[in-house]
Amino acid sequence: MPIHILDARTVARIAAGEVVERPASVVKELLENSIDAGARHIAIDIRDGGTGLIRVSDDGCGIAAAELSLAFTRHATSKISSFDDLDTILSLGFRGEALCSIAAVADVEVITAVDGASSGYSFTQHDGKSSQRPLARAHGTTISVSHLFKAVPARLKFLKSGATETSHIVNIVTNYALAYPEVRFELVIDDRPSLKTSGSGQLRDTCAEILDQNIAVRMISIEAAAGSFSITGLVSPPDMSRANRSGLYFFVNRRWVRSPMLSRAVEEAYHGLLTVGRYPVAVINLSLPPSDIDINIHPAKTEIKFRDDGHIFNFVRQSVRSSLIGEAPVPVISESSAAYHPTAYRQSELSAGSLFDRRPASHAATAATPAQALPALRPLGQVAGCYILAEGPDGLYIIDQHAAHERIMYEKTLAARARQNPSSQSLLQPQTIELSPVEAASLKVLAGLLAQFGFIVEAFGGRSYLVRAVPSALSGHDWLTALREFLNAPESRDQGEEKLAELIACHSAIRAGKNLSPEEVRALLLDLEKAEVPNTCPHGRPTLMKLETSALERHFKRT
Ligand SMILES: Nc1ncnc2c1ncn2[C@@H]1O[C@H](COP(=O)(O)OP(=O)(O)O)[C@@H](O)[C@H]1O
């Protein structure tokens, strides 16, 4: 076939494929247009997974009659006028491709009216032919898309079941509802109301309305700024997590984006607070100068490039981490646990606690006051060889001795290494060990780090190695298992410090089932009070729980 230029309709259908991949893409583009039009109320109606009907109705600024057919022309937009405008853009759309792409693969009807106009208009486009007539309507725009992909059977064939396509649509609406708490969203699927937000403007309300009421009341606020960046949002407390990343939502300048980098930053903020394989729920809004990002990577505009990835990564991780450490409350046993207890203890309560304590008052004054301090605790005894009971100013504390000691050893180990002062114990008799090829390879990379924690290991020919010294904490414990676990753990390469500290803590911590003397209990409680994050072990399991005095009073009907 000789080279020739394709006709306009073929070009339009080919190009439409990039913008309109599936019904949810249509919903996304229409929602973005409604938001750009300043809508405060957006109603979405879906039938048959979106292939039957997608109708988005808004109370935004409307489209002027004279511009209706232009809006359906490729690269026609009211949002930018030159490429340089992308440096300052805050609207969601700018490519002028959505309406014409949708019209290339579906039948479209628009009913729209601008504020103050004497009449609204209906505009339809079927098979490339359009018509327009006056029709009454309050200001705003309703766009109905039907027979999606009728003319592109190949695409229709690739769609998943109606239920799957519907779930993609619900997902898109959820994203935009979370990004715009001040907008009222209503989604109706096959005539049944599915999702509804109040438009109160409070992100916590939106989370309660569409994610989970129980998580929403307990979510922790994030708010921080650094130079021209700022971050706001809500994240779940460490004791509420999911088995996958489905609860992570990111918005940059109020645009929903997919970003593995941002996911990693949030996940790292929970390091040591969440069990491996569990993920937080987080709704994160970043705002930064448009010139620091590039959103023009793909026509769907959900991928983003940051000018300075590393900087954003650290900013997000640190902001989330410090809010978590500052606010994570100690789990409380109480009859109405729905109430959110924000900052658990403050300095005043720490001092008040010393009134109940037999130790000299100077202890409370000199103790470090970490962001999330425990009050001074008076030891009462041990239960089942595993749990320590202690009295605090506001109730009874039950502490898991192994988990608590693990937390203490973890923080001490990391602190000693930060001071470049690891405590190392030479073995009376250096011990020869055999490593597997994988372990030996990993030792080559990690020997330096091991030495910084007190492990001195030397090559002894072949796969034999000589261990001369081990971290003091592990002396008398199973240091060989700890070493092998470290050499075999995939995360040792990029999170080696934390992993090694975790293993040293785990293998040196007091076992469950060990009876403790009163002195040992007292020492453990003192150390736990000084811990930076006293209420979870390095793997994220809880170390303690509290039975509040008020709960006792209620239970015994004293109030
Ligand atoms: N719901 C709406 N309310 C008001 N104007 C709209 C709406 N939808 C589309 N428009 C107008 O139509 C134009 C073209 O829309 P679109 O093809 O999505 O391109 P873009 O959003 O990139 O500008 C927009 O720039 C806007 O002026």
Ligand SMILES: [Mg+2]
């Ligand atoms: Mg658009």
